[in-house]
Amino acid sequence: MATINFYLDKSDKKGFSPIHLRINCNSEQVKLSTGEKVKQEDFDKETQSVKENSERATEINYYLAYLRDRADDLLNNSYKKSYTNKELKSKLTGFVKAYKENHNVNIVREQVSLYGKPFTFVDLFAGAGGFSEGFLQAEHNNKFFDFLLANDINDNSELTHVVRYNHQLGLDADFLCQDITEPDFLDNLLSKINGKKVDVVCGGPPCQSFSLAGKRKKFDKKDDLFSHYLEVIKVLQPKYFVMENVKGILTKEKGKIKELIIKEINSIVDINEIPRLSSFVRSLKKTNLDNSFLIDCLVKRIEIEQYTDSKAEEVKELYIKTIDSKFKKLTPNIADYKTSKTDERISTIRHGFNLLVRNKEWEKLKRDIIREKDFCNIDNDYFIDSFTQFLTEIDSNEIINKIEIAFSKLNIAKDYKKACDDIISALKIYVLSIDDCLSLIRDYCNENQNNELDVIISDIRLYKIEAPFVANSSNYGVPQNRERVLFIGCRKDQKFISEIPATVKEEEKVSVFEALYDLDFIGNNQEAHQYQLVDISKQYNGTANKMKELLKKRSIDGKPIKTKGKTFAEWSRSGRLNGRFEKSTKPFYVRNEEALNNGEKVYDILHNHKTSNQGKDVIKRLDIILKEGDYKKAKEKLNECGLSSNKRNYNVLKPESQSPTVMTIPDDYIHYNSPRALTVREMARLQSFDDSFVFQGKRSTGGNNRKSELPQYTLVGNAVPPLMARAVAIEILKKIR
Template structure:
């Protein structure tokens, strides 16, 4: 066994002695400077640590322990038994250089990059896949500046802060808050500090959308899409990008997709609403229609979307007009005594009160849904009670009860028209902007329709025809991950209908290209630096065939013969533009470690295999050799290795991986009976190796609902190279 300790070298003029790491083995000694200094009085020789009195002692001692652990791991806990001094110094020097680089005070000239910059924000950001891709983008000296990201989980924020603020030296903000919170927009505008936003990107979950109420009702995710669009309405970016799962296109026979397009088309240029109002007034002079009057009132609400207080006041005003009509009806057609005691009249009257207090009820609903989710209320005897109560507060449900009560009322014939107008007004109250447009169209003559169409074309703020399916493997990602992209283009910008592939079908990046240089781990092992591997030995007869897969490529995956870099080289060196003054990345467990400078400066991070028992390893080996789970099931049963898991994906080194998800056990490495490391999954997603995923490595059970560990950060991310392709297309067209 080798002994490892720290000692102080000769003091300098200031009385500070360099701390050296010393390795003694077989009468040989290796000394390496740690880069830290301390006075003799402030070093505890027995504990081999800096005394507490020293500023940043916690950080320095954490670093010394880290160096000790890496040295012990290399010398005393590895299969290798012979080391030369230069090898030891080189190995430990990489870690020491990373530490010193991050702890040296640097003053740099703040030079603005040449070219034209455009701003973006990333909502539902997760790890930051969209952010990475947008920062990599560069077209004819046009590039993106990162203003702000948002997500609800602390580990998303931690990963963001370490990557963008510490490692890249940016001042991008992060809002760790639920987008449905009443003060989210206020906080967003405050953080943006009057900066205009050119592009908004994000992937609000729309899976829970349903027109027929078949979904799990009143899930917090139900309303995230509409809140995302609310941000778009207020910021009015030149472009916005919304990513979602492919299933959204066929959900409820495509009606959900149509609803999303309709909602996007309902975003209007509030400065042009007066034109439509004037048109409606001229139309109404001819027909004197209550319907047009209330449609005009409903459309007028759009003008106040950016002012929550004013918007709420205008909604109340709308209901007050309806109340006045109802008062007229009851005063003229219902006996006074009956109007005070009749259950139908009270239902109508109180229902209008509920609608007039929608702001207060919306807040209450949000709080109840949040508490329901926190307590995991679902598939139990409580859930029906919650759903019934929340359903009672829905605007549509309140109005349906009002309509039901109206149908029970005995209204005199001379007041039928008034009753009809009240019901029509309530129906219009629930209209989307597009519903209003369709109704107006039906009331226009042929000549009026032409004028109306010109006004609407001018009024709609965004152009979008339909979403399109993008496969990440078309953009240099070694993964078949199909996602739907909605790209909204502001009317003053060039229309974008799709993102052209950057890689031909026959030239796509393979799993082997992405992972071959990381294939030096076995079960329950962790690597902190890259290692040379003998692929010829480990791959046996497959080596020559697999080696031919490794291609020189551009960043976005195009084959360049001998000019470019391999996918693995791009991953190691990084794809970010040279304008970034990058420092070495580091890992921390949480914000407390970040505050206390308890940072881990590994050369290679997030590369650890799971500790799987012998039975699991045998099962994985049978499945791997069979090629897929289905083919292996009979043999697994015979060997007593059956599993209740629904699926295992054996990676094919010659092809692209299937969609990367959040659970590592879903995948089996092509060359070893093991699951993938976080770093390997990140490679399949096209994250650079310098992008370090923070916090817990994994979690399980109910914790998956609230925690976002490293595997979840990776699996939920937008592949950066796909995001880069989107960003480049926007840069080509943005004005």
């Protein structure tokens, strides 16, 4: 039986004594320095801990308890039943070394360009940081990316970011933990960027409501996030932007959502060209005297694009008040005094203007209602229709529609019909995109003017984009068939990007076995803190040679190479980040922000490799499905054994091929060699995250907590695969000027 304790060595000149770990087992003894020192009077021998009133007591005690746990784990829970003193000391030294390397390191070191030319990027809807990770891995002809800022709404995204990029890699990249739909989001973003130029913006707006598999909801706040993303693009005007989404967005609303996104991208204008366009539109009044008012409205609408936030709202308000003023002058000609004060139709028009003038306030109210509706899970119930109807009623388009109906029911004399129609048309111009405005301007152009307009349109559109394209992550060295749609906007002064070339051919793709084989030493309800040797010959007996043939030496991006290559697993262990991060410290885990501030860090050799505690019946069910190779094929046998499940699907991983799309629920997948779900680390491998990338916070959660928490499994499942992001980043580096 082994005993584990701590003792103090002799004091140094300053009165501090080193703390040593001591293990006694079968008359043998192992001693190890912990790397920490305390004064004799601050150490409690009985409790084997530093006294609470001592400096850094919380941090040191957490570290000592962690070392004791790892020693106990090696002695009592390891697959290996015996160690020599040297082996035991070597393994424990790994944990101590990681702690020492991180101790006394500045939390944030200034990011320094060591060589070549840096380009900056910002990662919106960052989640775990898949885009960030891929962009930092990218390098081409001495060009690389500097990380300025990431954004997400969840605390655990921020914690994972801070630990990975600030503590571990020592970057000064900032994090904005705020909802992009908040009114002051842009102001806060600009404040954090602090005047730095942003070359690239990347991000994947959450899109559950776009998904082919999920329910489609009306007024789901996630549906409109792309427009807020584009608002950021309008303000930052980066050289390139990348927007990632699910494949379902291409067919949503019969393709109308995709068309809307393209139209919105085409509506991002070069504000330096707006005076030129305004001048051209004004000139059209000479040949369109009867439509002078509408042409003036088009000019005003176009000029709104010059402004952001409060100034834009001020100009919009003035636009509506100008039309309202025209209506007030017109009112005596279409209704007598008594009617104008009491008539429902006139009141609808007048009050409609009031609603439109207060558009900013109504939009804020709409955001708050949608947020609360989503939080309360309002959907498929007696409440949803009422919520949907109200949110529809306060939309600007619906308000304008009611004003139009009110006008149509008035008995307006022929002499004033054109003026009334102009008011309605002017309101419709107010809600048009710039792209739609440009189409409308053509109605007032002759052939020569159309040709001039074509030139102006070409110059005023800030971004070039033809169509989104579908990218499969397995084409970029990721062991997963994950199809995603990429919208890549290229600023007009940059080279055009229409696709991201594959880095591997179909027959070269990375297999599930290549990604996971070296982690296959863990059973049900177990956690591993360090790597263990996996003997393929013993595990697979007669098929060992076949399994070994799946292992290939590859370049970082998955391309098979014969010299200087590594297996996918070796790349995952050694890391894919370039030479700028050679001084990065050892990875660590913390359970929350408070633990980080208290120094309660876990410096394991291997992180996030813990299996779920699944019951006997679940294991039997998984075993049957695994042996049948398919859930549908196994259903009959499961029924016979009384092990049927209401679960919609189980995905049995095939070692020789790629995994299906990694989602956020581990129970959806069955390991190819064991009747169990995957660990966070295994799912991270399938996403192509390095092992040094530690997912922080809770491992999993359920129920309503999923609305407010983002556990490790969700962080992994929602992420952009870093190797796919790397391929995107390299293509940008090839083209960027």
